[in-house]
Amino acid sequence: MKNTIKLGKLAGVTVELNWTVLVIAALVTLSVAGGILPAAAPGYETTQYVVGGVTAAVALLASILVHELGHAIVAQRNGVRVERISLWAFGGVAQLEGEAETPRAEFLIAGIGPAISLVLGLALIYPASVVGGLFGAVLGWLASINIILAVFNLIPGAPLDGGRLLHAWLWKRQGDRARATATATKAGRLVGTALIVLGIVQFAAGGAGGLWTALIGWFLRGAATAEGSYSTIRSELQGVRVRDVMTPAGPPEGDWMSVAAFIDRRAIADQRPVYFLTGIEGTPSRLVTLQALAAVPIDERYTLSVRSVAQELDELPAVQADEPAADLFTKLSSRALTVVWDVSVPVGTVNAAQLGTALEQARLLSSLRGETATAA
Ligand SMILES: [Zn+2]
Structure with a gap:
């Protein structure tokens, strides 16, 4: 600050x-x-x-x-x-x-x-x-x-x-x-x-x-x-950890692929909002969102590599997979995607909407538990 x-x-x-x-x-x-x-x-x-x-x-x-x-x-x-x-x-x-x-x-x-x-x-x-x-x-x-x-x-x-x-x-x-x-x-x-x-x-x-x-x-x-x-x-959210709330990453893709090839091969077929990318060294170091892919004008999709529209993982906000999910309330910024790390391996992403859903689910579960208790 x-x-x-x-x-x-x-x-x-x-x-x-x-x-x-x-x-x-x-x-x-x-x-x-x-x-x-x-x-x-x-x-x-x-x-x-x-x-x-x-x-x-x-x-x-x-x-x-x-x-x-x-x-x-x-x-x-x-x-x-x-x-x-x-x-x-x-x-x-x-x-x-x-x-x-x-x-x-x-x-x-x-x-x-x-x-x-x-x-x-x-x-x-x-x-x-x-x-x-x-x-x-x-x-x-x-x-x-x-x-x-x-x-x-x-x-x-x-x-x-x-x-x-x-x-x-x-x-x-x-x-x-x-x-x-x-x-x-x-x-x-x-x-x-x-x-x-x-x-x-x-x-x-x-x-x-x-x-x-x-x-x-x-x-x-x-x-x-x-x-x-x-x-x-x-x-x-007692007992709920970040890894229970996050979107797990799919298998990473090579970042050298063209945007058009990436859209064809992965983005259309999969149901993921975010993909991790690897360089030649083979470890995920960047991510690309559907939003960033969609923003590339159609005539540039064959010439631009997916890497050029990706974000560096190190530059995004980070949390650990085993942290309590409740801690996300003070850590997540409202807009930015946060990368979830298992020690030093990126394993997924999390945003404020997912945390909101997790909280609704926890409330629903506890209301069901309350119902069973009254029924018994
Ligand atoms: Zn004091």
């Missing part, structure tokens, strides 16, 4: 900065330099307040990074790989690859973030009072914002840390992960709605910050809904 700047790697995890983080930085600088510092430590020059505001903004981002790094390190210790940490307009996200295997692991991964923020906040209170003056005021603000960060993140609604803690607790208590997800994401939507209402009331009462609260609420609601439906899909 071009919207992000890579900052580097920390504890083996890529740290990215989304440009929208400038929104928080600007808001924090404005409110700290313009209101909080002049009230807490009067008598300084405007430039000194601005430096204080910028310091506060940078220190806040560093605090959020430490919080996310906590999630990332504990996740890795519990066998969950971490793709990256991104900082953006609404704070930070540690993007985990997969999920915790036990409620205990999930509890630890979720709990460490707020714990770090709380400890950081409490630890800053004393230095803030000793230092005093403008810098003391910045430290004091940083202490309170870290405590607020801990408390806000503990609100029990997914995808907030508190929602994950709730999920882990329900999962352990009821022994049903999917049911716990449904409850935690429902709670997340409620929290989102509550924040939207609160923000609107705050704004109506003259507080411009209410808009920000409402925006956070709106984002939380959206994230909770997405997480809820993704989790439903995952449980519906």
Whole structure:
């Protein structure tokens, strides 16, 4: 993505900065330099307040990074790989690859973030009072914002840390992960709605910050809904792998054939939308679609080789045949054909429509199962 700047790697995890983080930085600088510092430590020059505001903004981002790094390190210790940490307009996200295997692991991964923020906040209170003056005021603000960060993140609604803690607790208590997800994401939507209402009331009462609260609420609601439906899909497609959903490749053809010969020999007789092609070396390295064949003008079909209208397999999006089919929901782009590989051998292709069909089938099957259960 071009919207992000890579900052580097920390504890083996890529740290990215989304440009929208400038929104928080600007808001924090404005409110700290313009209101909080002049009230807490009067008598300084405007430039000194601005430096204080910028310091506060940078220190806040560093605090959020430490919080996310906590999630990332504990996740890795519990066998969950971490793709990256991104900082953006609404704070930070540690993007985990997969999920915790036990409620205990999930509890630890979720709990460490707020714990770090709380400890950081409490630890800053004393230095803030000793230092005093403008810098003391910045430290004091940083202490309170870290405590607020801990408390806000503990609100029990997914995808907030508190929602994950709730999920882990329900999962352990009821022994049903999917049911716990449904409850935690429902709670997340409620929290989102509550924040939207609160923000609107705050704004109506003259507080411009209410808009920000409402925006956070709106984002939380959206994230909770997405997480809820993704989790439903995952449980519906349980046990279904990419290879069960894909179109298996037929025997590959030589890519030196003319388009006309290829249409005659394969495309008319077979019922395939896609063909893998081999070069002289004999391993499939390209694919051609019926669509690409049809697009070649009739008078050029005898002179053009099928290779010239083919796409390189390496340049197309790729998935592994043994991955869970549910993962395709986040991996498939809406238009492009995705190549399915069995380790390093291309075995088929998959697109969004096939995934949709697989989901409909799974729903149909589970409704039939429900019917038999009621009949018995
Ligand atoms: Zn967190």
